[in-house]
Structure formats: structure tokens, C-alpha cells
Amino acid sequence: MDETSSEQLSVTNDNNNNLNINNNNIPIEIVSDEEMALIEAAFALASSSSSRSLLLRSSSPSPPPPSTLLHTNALSIKSITLLAKRRLSTATSTSNGKVNHPDIEDLLPKKTKLHDSFLHRYRNGRGLSVTDLTGAEWCEKQMELSLSRGGRRTTKAMKAGIARHVELEEEVMKRVKVKIATKEDRWALKFLNSIVGVNQLLFTGLTRELPIIAYVENIWMVGVIDEIRTPLTKEHHNPILVDTKTRSRGTLPSEPQRRNGRLQLMSYKYMWDNMIANDFPSGKFFTSFSLNRHQTLSEDLQEIGAGSDLNVSTLDDMVRCFANTCKMLAPAHHQLLLRYEYQADKSLLVEDKFEYDCEWLKDQIRSSLEFWQGQREANYAPEDERWKCRFCQFAADCPGYAESITPKEEDSNIKHDDDVTCISQGEDISSQISR
Ligand code: SF4
Numbered sequence: 111m112d113e114t115s116s117e118q119l120s121v122t123n124d125n126n127n128n129l130n131i132n133n134n135n136i137p138i139e140i141v142s143d144e145e146m147a148l149i150e151a152a153f154a155l156a157s158s159s160s161s162r163s164l165l166l167r168s169s170s171p172s173p174p175p176p177s178t179l180l181h182t183n184a185l186s187i188k189s190i191t192l193l194a195k196r197r198l199s200t201a202t203s204t205s206n207g208k209v210n211h212p213d214i215e216d217l218l219p220k221k222t223k224l225h226d227s228f229l230h231r232y233r234n235g236r237g238l239s240v241t242d243l244t245g246a247e248w249c250e251k252q253m254e255l256s257l258s259r260g261g262r263r264t265t266k267a268m269k270a271g272i273a274r275h276v277e278l279e280e281e282v283m284k285r286v287k288v289k290i291a292t293k294e295d296r297w298a299l300k301f302l303n304s305i306v307g308v309n310q311l312l313f314t315g316l317t318r319e320l321p322i323i324a325y326v327e328n329i330w331m332v333g334v335i336d337e338i339r340t341p342l343t344k345e346h347h348n349p350i351l352v353d354t355k356t357r358s359r360g361t362l363p364s365e366p367q368r369r370n371g372r373l374q375l376m377s378y379k380y381m382w383d384n385m386i387a388n389d390f391p392s393g394k395f396f397t398s399f400s401l402n403r404h405q406t407l408s409e410d411l412q413e414i415g416a417g418s419d420l421n422v423s424t425l426d427d428m429v430r431c432f433a434n435t436c437k438m439l440a441p442a443h444h445q446l447l448l449r450y451e452y453q454a455d456k457s458l459l460v461e462d463k464f465e466y467d468c469e470w471l472k473d474q475i476r477s478s479l480e481f482w483q484g485q486r487e488a489n490y491a492p493e494d495e496r497w498k499c500r501f502c503q504f505a506a507d508c509p510g511y512a513e514s515i516t517p518k519e520e521d522s523n524i525k526h527d528d529d530v531t532c533i534s535q536g537e538d539i540s541s542q543i544s545r
Contacts (some may be wrong), residue, residue, distance in 0.1 A: 143490050146202040163456040203371050227484030237330035240377045243478050250481050250488035255504040262395050268357035274356050284407045294405035294425040308435050315340040324381035325391050335378050351378050356451045366495050375446040376471040382442045390433035
């Protein structure tokens with residue numbers, strides 16, 4: 111990304127992680143637009159996962175074709191949208207045509223236990239994604255309802271944001287169709303995407319949409335890093351992790367939005383560093399996801415692997431190549447970068463540079479895992495962030511929403527922009543690759 115061509119504000123963080131904006135004419139907007147993408151993506155993914163469908167580039171709701179693209183994004187995103195629209199039908203009709211909606215509490219488990227936790231029920235066989243973490247950080251109750259009921263909406267702002275991400279992706283990668291047939295192929299594709307992306311980073315200093323997978327906090331986590339850059343200076347060789355968010359209005363993000371973005375990028379760094387510091391636990395990986403390590407890969411995967419000088423005929427081969435690739439990397443830079451772009455003209459609204467805070471991150475992850483692993487009930491959005499309820503699809507059914515309707519909030523100047531529902535980079539899916 112050529113930062114010099116952007117209309118950049120000078121922004122730094124002070125020790126309290128606050129934005130210091132030299133030109134503060136840009137208003138801060140509480141919530142709206144595609145910038146919410148990664149938050150909402152968690153809910154979209156949650157909904158789609160509940161249908162247990164493979165997300166592919168086809169927009170057809172029929173079973174996925176064996177042909178997919180390497181390095182997924184735009185097209186997979188469309189598929190997520192479709193699946194997200196396929197809500198679980200829980201309403202019943204009466205004789206007078208009136209629709210009865212069951213009590214929300216009837217739709218949810220009375221008490222979750224570890225073995226029937228959300229993690230186990232909805233993320234078994236795929237791992238917990240970073241967007242699952244950020245979605246729960248936004249509001250655990252919303253995540254719970256999204257998992258249980260499914261269904262999210264798409265907005266114009268979201269579509270514009272997705273299109274921008276596709277544009278950024280296509281600046282550095284070309285999509286290639288790949289036929290896959292088994293779940294082993296699917297994982298192999300994810301690893302192949304990662305290997306090719308790392309090679310691109312090492313040779314060109316830049317890659318985008320890089321899938322990562324790591325075993326952290328005793329669970330498997332997956333993610334797709336928006337962008338990774340190699341610093342231009344000789345003194346620093348640690349890759350810089352970057353995430354770009356687009357906004358439909360020329361406003362600055364609110365603190366909860368920025369906090370959510372920080373959680374996302376810090377999670378990537380945590381996973382990245384873990385992948386590099388530790389040998390990939392391949393035995394645990396095959397067992398956790400019930401994979402046959404000796405499964406022969408599809409011809410396409412083998413051919414593309416050979417084209418990248420990878421001698422891979424089985425999933426085991428691919429995992430070994432991935433593990434070797436990780437050893438070539440340096441830990442990610444401690445400074446992380448969130449970019450906020452204005453959708454209308456792609457100008458840079460603000461850059462949020464912040465330091466990695468490992469302790470804060472671990473606290474966040476552990477707290478979230480209590481929810482995901484069924485050790486406690488879901489929390490509602492914090493009291494001072496109940497404005498989120500105004501943009502929540504499940505507000506009508508949420509016991510926490512009633513508490514949020516206070517005169518103070520009714521009179522507040524929270525802007526209601528587009529209905530905030532976004533879809534992001536499909537962290538659990540990889541069906542495209544950069545070449
Ligand atoms: S209404 Fe508010 S508290 Fe309830 S799920 Fe939605 S955002 Fe969370």
C-alpha cells in the first residue's frame with residue numbers, strides 16, 4: 111500500500127492507547143458502515159456454520175461444487191451472505207395468520223456445559239476464528255443469539271467495503287481455480303494458501319489475505335490476516351501486521367470499534383508468533399480435526415504444489431511444508447496498524463498505530479473462552495455501550511435490550527447510519543490462492 115498517496119492524518123497513540131489526532135475536524139462516529147465488517151462477520155460466520163455448509167465461491171445454495179478458488183475472499187463472502195440469509199425458522203403461524211415467535215429463552219440452552227459448549231457445537235472441526243473472538247467482544251449475547259438463530263443482513267456499506275477488500279487483494283494476487291474433494295483437501299488448501307502467501311511476503315515484502323492457524327490457549331484458532339508488510343529499514347525485519355477497514359462516512363471510529371480492531375490485530379500477532387516459536391503440533395492437529403494424514407490430495411493441489419516447488423502428495427506432506435515455512439519467519443512487529451479508509455474516495459481517514467499488549471490480549475481471550483467453552487453465561491453489551499443494541503438484529507428478543515432504553519440514550523446523538531451488518535474475510539475458509 112502506498113501510504114504517501116493517501117490523505118493521511120497524523121495519528122499516534124499515547125500511553126493510554128488513545129488516538130492523538132492532529133486534525134480533529136473529523137467527527138467520531140459511534141457506529142455504522144462497513145468498518146463493522148469484522149465484528150459482524152463473526153455473526154455471519156456463526157450463522158453459516160450452524161448450517162454446517164462448506165462456503166465456496168458459488169452463490170448457489172445447492173451443495174458446493176468440487177471446484178473452488180485458492181485464496182478465498184470476495185466470492186466466498188457472497189456465499190456467506192447467502193448462508194447468512196438462510197435463517198433458522200423458529201416462528202409458527204396461528205390460524206389468524208399471526209406469527210408467533212417463541213420466547214428467546216426457549217431457543218437457548220438453559221445451561222451449557224463444556225461438552226455442549228458453543229465451541230464444541232459450532233466450531234468443532236474448524237477451529238475458533240478471530241472474528242469469533244471479536245464478535246463476542248462486541249456483545250456475547252448477540253453472538254449467542256446469532257449462533258442459535260442464525261441470519262444476518264447485508265448493507266450497501268458492507269458491499270462497498272467487501273469490494274474494496276477484493277480490490278486490495280487483486281493488487282497482489284491472482285485467483286486460481288482448484289478442485290478439492292475431501293476435508294483433507296480443504297485443510298491442505300488453507301496451508302497452501304499460507305505457504306504461497308509467506309513466499310510472496312519474503313520475495314516482495316507484501317502479502318494480503320494470509321490464512322493462519324495456531325494452537326493457542328489449548329484450542330485451535332484460525333484467522334486471515336488482511337495485510338503483512340516487511341519493513342523497509344535494515345534494522346527492523348519483523349513483519350508488520352495491518353488491517354484496513356472502510357467507512358461509509360468520513361468519520362472516525364468510536365473507541366469500542368477501535369478496541370475491537372485492536373483485539374483482532376493483536377490476536378493475529380499472538381497466533382503468528384506462536385506459529386513461529388513452536389513446532390507445529392501436527393499430531394494434535396490431525397487428531398483434533400479427525401483428519402487422515404495419509405489422505406492423497408487432489409490432483410489440482412498436487413500440481414499447484416509442484417508449481418511452487420512443493421513435493422506434496424498427502425496432507426501430511428503439506429503440513430510438513432507449512433511447518434518448515436513457519437521456521438523461515440520472524441515474529442511480528444510489536445507495533446500494529448489499523449487503517450480506516452473513506453469508501454467514497456478511498457482516502458485514508460486515520461491510521462491507528464498501537465503497541466501489542468500481550469497481557470491484555472490473553473485476558474481478553476481467556477474471558478472469551480469462558481463464554482465459548484460454556485463456563486459462564488453470555489454477557490450483554492456493557493452498560494455504557496448499550497447503544498450497540500440499536501443496531502442489533504436480535505434487540506427485540508434480547509432481555510438486555512430493555513435495560514438500554516433510557517431517556518439518556520434516547521436523547522443521545524448516536525447516529526443511525528446504514529444497518530450495520532457486515533461480512534468479512536471468511537477466516538475459516540480458504541479456497542483461493544495468490545500466485
Ligand atoms: S440487544 Fe444489545 S445486549 Fe442484546 S444482544 Fe443485541 S447488542 Fe447485545
